[in-house]
Amino acid sequence: MHDVAIPSRGKPCIYPRFPYLLRWHSRAESGNSHTCSPCFPYLPSSMEAQELTSHVAGMDDLVLLDSTVTAPFNSIRQLFDHLRAHPEIADALNATYPSRGVFKTAAFKNGQSDQKLTIDISPNRLARVPADLHSSLASHGFTEVTKFFSELTAKHLDHLLSMLGSAIGTDLFPLHRSRNINFRLCDYTPDTAAPQSENGCGAHRDYGTFSIIFQDGTAGLEIEDASRPGEWLPVPADKVVMLCGWSAFIVSGGELRAVRHRVRRQPGVRRLSAVLFVAPDLDVTLQPITSGKTTVRFSPDVLQGKVNVGWFKEFMGKRWRWREGNAQLEDGEVVSQDEDIEKLILG
Numbered sequence: 001m002h003d004v005a006i007p008s009r010g011k012p013c014i015y016p017r018f019p020y021l022l023r024w025h026s027r028a029e030s031g032n033s034h035t036c037s038p039c040f041p042y043l044p045s046s047m048e049a050q051e052l053t054s055h056v057a058g059m060d061d062l063v064l065l066d067s068t069v070t071a072p073f074n075s076i077r078q079l080f081d082h083l084r085a086h087p088e089i090a091d092a093l094n095a096t097y098p099s100r101g102v103f104k105t106a107a108f109k110n111g112q113s114d115q116k117l118t119i120d121i122s123p124n125r126l127a128r129v130p131a132d133l134h135s136s137l138a139s140h141g142f143t144e145v146t147k148f149f150s151e152l153t154a155k156h157l158d159h160l161l162s163m164l165g166s167a168i169g170t171d172l173f174p175l176h177r178s179r180n181i182n183f184r185l186c187d188y189t190p191d192t193a194a195p196q197s198e199n200g201c202g203a204h205r206d207y208g209t210f211s212i213i214f215q216d217g218t219a220g221l222e223i224e225d226a227s228r229p230g231e232w233l234p235v236p237a238d239k240v241v242m243l244c245g246w247s248a249f250i251v252s253g254g255e256l257r258a259v260r261h262r263v264r265r266q267p268g269v270r271r272l273s274a275v276l277f278v279a280p281d282l283d284v285t286l287q288p289i290t291s292g293k294t295t296v297r298f299s300p301d302v303l304q305g306k307v308n309v310g311w312f313k314e315f316m317g318k319r320w321r322w323r324e325g326n327a328q329l330e331d332g333e334v335v336s337q338d339e340d341i342e343k344l345i346l347g
């Protein structure tokens with residue numbers, strides 16, 4: 001990981017409780033005179049931070065990190081290239097996690113699904129990779145990639161959790177004791193089944209507490225404007241983004257939005273990304289924990305504590321594996337979209 005300079009231009013738009021985080025756009029601001037979409041990353045002096053404190057209200061479910069941490073994209077590219085060039089190694093890697101696989105290439109065959117390849121190396125999957133496979137992959141980017149994710153988790157996860165918790169006035173640590181996290185690499189390679197398709201990753205919300213998305217400098221990531229559904233705001237291609245998912249929405253009583261996002265492909269252009277997904281422990285009941293501050297009406301199932309993280313992950317997982325082309329539907333099975341997930345949560 002390397003330190004990079006932070007450009008100090010553009011209109012500062014900061015979040016006072018997260019001194020090293022930068023606001024990009026929030027529900028609190030949408031629809032009023034303070035427009036900040038998108039503002040350039042900017043590290044304010046403490047004086048500027050104080051001046052702006054009263055200006056910015058509410059929480060942060062969508063934040064641009066200050067880019068002091070960068071993902072090892074050369075190693076990520078090398079790893080994808082290596083697995084593509086050596087199908088027998090890709091097979092051996094997938095055999096370590098037969099239920100879901102590790103290196104997913106549905107986009108080579110399916111032109112309707114997300115047109116991307118992924119490598120999912122959650123800690124669970126990593127633990128199953130035997131030493132000889134580890135060493136055969138080591139010099140092809142694997143070591144740098146796994147080191148990046150474990151350092152990111154060790155150095156930044158608690159800090160981000162505590163800041164997100166303080167933003168909503170609650171302690172999120174008791175919900176995140178077991179490190180229910182996932183590491184994902186994405187390769188929006190141009191040579192998929194539908195090379196002209198712009199669909200890199202269909203519109204969705206992540207299921208967990210928050211996700212951190214590292215981009216390789218190629219445009220494509222877009223966030224839906226919460227105040228104008230259907231309008232998409234491009235995220236600056238060189239920025240690191242933290243955005244909240246459904247679990248944050250529920251436990252915060254709706255104070256943190258689950259941010260809808262997607263990736264548009266530019267035909268012929270390769271894009272790489274690296275994502276850290278952070279979710280509550282699988283046995284946590286998904287219920288609002290911010291007493292008295294619930295801003296939305298939740299479904300009876302949620303209010304009666306019938307939805308836990310493990311169940312919800314499976315429920316959502318079916319949908320995302322279908323979107324990504326990594327699961328076949330059983331005869332007659334219909335996979336519902338965002339609205340049905342909203343119905344489950346909001347009743």
Ligand SMILES: O=C(O)CCC(=O)C(=O)O
Pocket residue numbers: 184186201206213215221261262263273274275
């Ligand atoms: O590749 C990206 O920039 C985002 C990927 C994403 O949203 C996901 O895998 O859930």
Ligand SMILES: [Fe+2]
Pocket residue numbers: 204205206211261
């Ligand atoms: Fe996502």
